[in-house]
Amino acid sequence: MAETEKVTVNMNVVDLGKVDLLVEQGFYPNRTDFIKTSIRNQLTSHSSVIENVITVKSYEIGIYYYDRKTLEQVLEQNKLLDIKVVGMLVLKDDVDVELARKTIKSIKVLGVFRASHELKIALKK
Template identity: 50%
Template sequence: MAEIHRLRDRAGDTEKITVNVGYVDLGHIDLLVREGFYSNRTDFIRTAIRNQLTTHSDAIKQSIVRNTLELGLRHFSRTELETVKAAGRMLRIQVLGLATIADDVTPELARDTIESITVLGALQASPPVKAALSDRIG
Protein backbone atom coordinates (compact mmCIF):
# COMPACT_ATOMS: atom_id res chain seq x y z
CA MET A 1 0.00 0.00 0.00
CA ALA A 2 1.26 3.49 -0.81
CA GLU A 3 2.14 5.99 1.87
CA ILE A 4 -0.78 7.81 3.46
CA HIS A 5 -0.43 11.47 4.33
CA ARG A 6 -2.96 13.42 6.35
CA LEU A 7 -3.84 16.81 4.94
CA ARG A 8 -4.64 19.92 6.91
CA ASP A 9 -6.73 22.59 5.30
CA ARG A 10 -4.67 25.67 4.58
CA ALA A 11 -5.68 28.56 2.38
CA GLY A 12 -3.91 27.06 -0.65
CA ASP A 13 -5.06 23.50 0.13
CA THR A 14 -8.78 24.01 -0.22
CA GLU A 15 -11.31 23.61 -2.99
CA LYS A 16 -14.02 26.21 -3.50
CA ILE A 17 -17.61 24.97 -3.54
CA THR A 18 -20.90 26.78 -3.93
CA VAL A 19 -23.76 26.15 -1.52
CA ASN A 20 -27.29 27.47 -1.93
CA VAL A 21 -28.86 28.24 1.44
CA GLY A 22 -32.43 29.32 2.14
CA TYR A 23 -32.95 32.89 3.34
CA VAL A 24 -34.12 31.88 6.79
CA ASP A 25 -31.15 29.52 7.30
CA LEU A 26 -28.82 32.25 6.04
CA GLY A 27 -30.39 34.65 8.51
CA HIS A 28 -29.76 32.19 11.33
CA ILE A 29 -26.13 31.88 10.26
CA ASP A 30 -25.74 35.65 10.12
CA LEU A 31 -27.29 35.95 13.57
CA LEU A 32 -24.77 33.47 15.01
CA VAL A 33 -21.94 35.38 13.32
CA ARG A 34 -23.22 38.68 14.67
CA GLU A 35 -23.49 37.20 18.17
CA GLY A 36 -19.85 36.08 17.97
CA PHE A 37 -20.34 32.30 17.80
CA TYR A 38 -18.50 32.24 14.44
CA SER A 39 -16.13 34.72 12.82
CA ASN A 40 -17.97 34.63 9.47
CA ARG A 41 -20.28 32.50 7.30
CA THR A 42 -17.39 30.38 6.04
CA ASP A 43 -16.34 29.57 9.60
CA PHE A 44 -19.88 28.39 10.36
CA ILE A 45 -20.09 26.23 7.22
CA ARG A 46 -16.66 24.64 7.77
CA THR A 47 -17.58 23.86 11.38
CA ALA A 48 -20.89 22.32 10.30
CA ILE A 49 -19.10 20.17 7.71
CA ARG A 50 -16.50 18.98 10.21
CA ASN A 51 -19.23 18.13 12.73
CA GLN A 52 -21.05 16.01 10.13
CA LEU A 53 -17.82 14.27 9.12
CA THR A 54 -17.16 13.48 12.79
CA THR A 55 -20.71 12.19 13.22
CA HIS A 56 -20.25 9.81 10.29
CA SER A 57 -16.58 8.95 10.90
CA ASP A 58 -17.18 5.22 11.43
CA ALA A 59 -19.09 4.90 8.17
CA ILE A 60 -16.38 6.88 6.37
CA LYS A 61 -13.62 4.63 7.75
CA GLN A 62 -15.52 1.49 6.73
CA SER A 63 -16.10 2.84 3.24
CA ILE A 64 -12.42 3.75 2.83
CA VAL A 65 -11.41 0.19 3.70
CA ARG A 66 -14.19 -1.38 1.60
CA ASN A 67 -13.28 0.69 -1.45
CA THR A 68 -9.50 0.43 -0.90
CA LEU A 69 -9.05 4.18 -1.10
CA GLU A 70 -5.74 5.87 -0.37
CA LEU A 71 -6.36 8.59 2.19
CA GLY A 72 -4.72 11.99 2.09
CA LEU A 73 -2.22 13.25 -0.44
CA ARG A 74 -0.99 10.98 -3.25
CA HIS A 75 1.53 12.32 -5.75
CA PHE A 76 2.42 10.51 -8.98
CA SER A 77 5.82 11.50 -10.36
CA ARG A 78 7.11 10.98 -13.87
CA THR A 79 9.72 8.55 -12.49
CA GLU A 80 7.05 6.47 -10.74
CA LEU A 81 4.91 6.28 -13.87
CA GLU A 82 7.93 5.38 -16.02
CA THR A 83 8.69 2.53 -13.59
CA VAL A 84 5.09 1.33 -13.87
CA LYS A 85 5.32 1.46 -17.69
CA ALA A 86 8.64 -0.43 -17.73
CA ALA A 87 7.03 -3.17 -15.61
CA GLY A 88 4.15 -3.42 -18.09
CA ARG A 89 1.60 -2.51 -15.41
CA MET A 90 -1.34 -0.14 -15.28
CA LEU A 91 -2.53 1.79 -12.23
CA ARG A 92 -6.04 1.93 -10.84
CA ILE A 93 -5.85 5.09 -8.79
CA GLN A 94 -8.38 5.56 -5.96
CA VAL A 95 -7.77 8.50 -3.63
CA LEU A 96 -9.82 10.23 -0.97
CA GLY A 97 -8.19 13.64 -0.59
CA LEU A 98 -5.81 15.11 -3.13
CA ALA A 99 -4.22 13.28 -6.05
CA THR A 100 -1.54 15.10 -8.03
CA ILE A 101 0.19 14.13 -11.23
CA ALA A 102 3.53 15.85 -11.77
CA ASP A 103 3.70 18.64 -14.33
CA ASP A 104 6.42 16.83 -16.31
CA VAL A 105 4.16 13.80 -16.96
CA THR A 106 3.19 13.73 -20.62
CA PRO A 107 -0.35 12.87 -21.73
CA GLU A 108 1.06 9.79 -23.48
CA LEU A 109 2.77 8.51 -20.31
CA ALA A 110 -0.41 9.09 -18.32
CA ARG A 111 -2.50 7.10 -20.83
CA ASP A 112 0.10 4.31 -20.96
CA THR A 113 0.15 3.87 -17.17
CA ILE A 114 -3.21 4.91 -15.70
CA GLU A 115 -6.08 2.51 -16.35
CA SER A 116 -8.58 4.38 -14.20
CA ILE A 117 -8.61 7.22 -11.71
CA THR A 118 -11.19 7.94 -9.03
CA VAL A 119 -10.63 10.87 -6.71
CA LEU A 120 -13.01 11.85 -3.96
CA GLY A 121 -11.65 15.32 -3.31
CA ALA A 122 -9.46 16.99 -5.91
CA LEU A 123 -7.25 15.96 -8.81
CA GLN A 124 -4.42 18.26 -9.82
CA ALA A 125 -2.82 17.60 -13.19
CA SER A 126 -1.99 19.61 -16.26
CA PRO A 127 -4.91 20.30 -18.62
CA PRO A 128 -3.39 18.06 -21.35
CA VAL A 129 -3.03 15.14 -18.89
CA LYS A 130 -6.59 15.61 -17.64
CA ALA A 131 -7.81 15.67 -21.24
CA ALA A 132 -5.85 12.50 -22.06
CA LEU A 133 -7.39 10.72 -19.06
CA SER A 134 -10.92 12.13 -19.43
CA ASP A 135 -12.42 8.76 -20.37
CA ARG A 136 -10.70 7.11 -17.38
CA ILE A 137 -11.64 9.62 -14.67
CA GLY A 138 -14.57 8.39 -12.63
Protein backbone atom coordinates in the same frame (compact mmCIF):
# COMPACT_ATOMS: atom_id res chain seq x y z
CA MET B 1 0.18 22.63 5.32
CA ALA B 2 -3.05 21.11 4.01
CA GLU B 3 -4.29 22.28 0.65
CA THR B 4 -7.71 23.87 0.51
CA GLU B 5 -10.28 24.39 -2.23
CA LYS B 6 -12.85 27.11 -2.45
CA VAL B 7 -16.44 25.86 -2.41
CA THR B 8 -19.54 27.94 -3.09
CA VAL B 9 -22.62 27.22 -0.99
CA ASN B 10 -26.11 28.42 -1.85
CA MET B 11 -28.42 28.91 1.12
CA ASN B 12 -31.91 30.23 1.47
CA VAL B 13 -32.10 33.70 2.99
CA VAL B 14 -33.67 32.59 6.27
CA ASP B 15 -30.91 30.04 6.96
CA LEU B 16 -28.30 32.63 6.05
CA GLY B 17 -29.92 35.07 8.44
CA LYS B 18 -29.77 32.48 11.22
CA VAL B 19 -26.07 31.96 10.53
CA ASP B 20 -25.53 35.72 10.69
CA LEU B 21 -27.43 35.80 13.98
CA LEU B 22 -25.08 33.18 15.47
CA VAL B 23 -22.09 35.16 14.21
CA GLU B 24 -23.52 38.36 15.67
CA GLN B 25 -24.05 36.62 19.02
CA GLY B 26 -20.40 35.53 19.08
CA PHE B 27 -20.86 31.79 18.57
CA TYR B 28 -18.68 31.96 15.44
CA PRO B 29 -16.26 34.62 14.24
CA ASN B 30 -17.73 34.60 10.71
CA ARG B 31 -19.87 32.68 8.23
CA THR B 32 -16.95 30.64 6.96
CA ASP B 33 -16.12 29.34 10.43
CA PHE B 34 -19.76 28.34 10.94
CA ILE B 35 -19.80 26.44 7.63
CA LYS B 36 -16.46 24.71 8.28
CA THR B 37 -17.60 23.66 11.76
CA SER B 38 -20.90 22.36 10.40
CA ILE B 39 -19.14 20.32 7.74
CA ARG B 40 -16.68 18.84 10.26
CA ASN B 41 -19.57 17.91 12.57
CA GLN B 42 -21.37 16.10 9.75
CA LEU B 43 -18.21 14.28 8.70
CA THR B 44 -17.68 13.20 12.31
CA SER B 45 -21.24 11.97 12.64
CA HIS B 46 -20.81 9.85 9.49
CA SER B 47 -17.21 8.78 10.19
CA SER B 48 -17.98 5.06 10.52
CA VAL B 49 -19.64 4.99 7.10
CA ILE B 50 -16.74 6.92 5.56
CA GLU B 51 -14.11 4.65 7.13
CA ASN B 52 -15.98 1.53 6.04
CA VAL B 53 -16.23 2.63 2.40
CA ILE B 54 -12.58 3.70 2.35
CA THR B 55 -11.52 0.29 3.65
CA VAL B 56 -13.85 -1.80 1.48
CA LYS B 57 -13.05 0.10 -1.73
CA SER B 58 -9.32 0.42 -0.94
CA TYR B 59 -9.07 4.20 -1.18
CA GLU B 60 -5.94 6.07 -0.17
CA ILE B 61 -6.50 9.15 1.97
CA GLY B 62 -4.47 12.33 1.56
CA ILE B 63 -2.62 14.19 -1.15
CA TYR B 64 -0.86 12.06 -3.77
CA TYR B 65 1.56 13.27 -6.42
CA TYR B 66 2.71 11.35 -9.48
CA ASP B 67 5.51 12.67 -11.64
CA ARG B 68 7.27 11.41 -14.75
CA LYS B 69 9.98 9.58 -12.79
CA THR B 70 7.45 7.68 -10.67
CA LEU B 71 5.37 6.64 -13.67
CA GLU B 72 8.48 5.58 -15.59
CA GLN B 73 9.33 3.27 -12.67
CA VAL B 74 5.82 1.82 -12.86
CA LEU B 75 6.30 1.28 -16.60
CA GLU B 76 9.65 -0.47 -16.03
CA GLN B 77 7.90 -2.85 -13.61
CA ASN B 78 5.28 -3.54 -16.27
CA LYS B 79 2.48 -2.56 -13.90
CA LEU B 80 -0.75 -0.60 -14.25
CA LEU B 81 -2.03 1.68 -11.52
CA ASP B 82 -5.57 1.67 -10.16
CA ILE B 83 -5.54 5.02 -8.39
CA LYS B 84 -8.28 5.65 -5.80
CA VAL B 85 -7.89 8.73 -3.65
CA VAL B 86 -9.99 10.54 -1.07
CA GLY B 87 -8.37 13.96 -0.93
CA MET B 88 -6.26 15.20 -3.82
CA LEU B 89 -4.46 13.61 -6.75
CA VAL B 90 -1.88 15.62 -8.67
CA LEU B 91 -0.34 14.47 -11.94
CA LYS B 92 2.65 16.76 -12.36
CA ASP B 93 3.21 18.83 -15.49
CA ASP B 94 6.05 16.54 -16.64
CA VAL B 95 3.60 13.63 -17.12
CA ASP B 96 2.54 13.35 -20.75
CA VAL B 97 -0.54 11.64 -22.15
CA GLU B 98 1.34 8.65 -23.59
CA LEU B 99 3.08 7.82 -20.30
CA ALA B 100 -0.16 8.21 -18.34
CA ARG B 101 -2.03 5.89 -20.70
CA LYS B 102 0.70 3.25 -20.43
CA THR B 103 0.79 3.30 -16.63
CA ILE B 104 -2.66 4.24 -15.34
CA LYS B 105 -5.49 1.73 -15.64
CA SER B 106 -8.07 3.78 -13.76
CA ILE B 107 -8.47 6.89 -11.63
CA LYS B 108 -11.17 7.61 -9.05
CA VAL B 109 -10.77 10.80 -7.04
CA LEU B 110 -13.17 11.95 -4.37
CA GLY B 111 -11.99 15.48 -3.76
CA VAL B 112 -9.65 17.31 -6.13
CA PHE B 113 -7.90 16.05 -9.28
CA ARG B 114 -5.17 18.32 -10.64
CA ALA B 115 -3.57 17.67 -13.99
CA SER B 116 -3.19 19.44 -17.28
CA HIS B 117 -6.41 19.89 -19.24
CA GLU B 118 -4.99 17.69 -22.02
CA LEU B 119 -4.18 14.92 -19.55
CA LYS B 120 -7.61 15.05 -17.89
CA ILE B 121 -9.33 14.78 -21.29
CA ALA B 122 -7.13 11.87 -22.38
CA LEU B 123 -7.66 9.95 -19.15
CA LYS B 124 -11.44 10.39 -19.27
CA LYS B 125 -11.46 8.21 -22.37
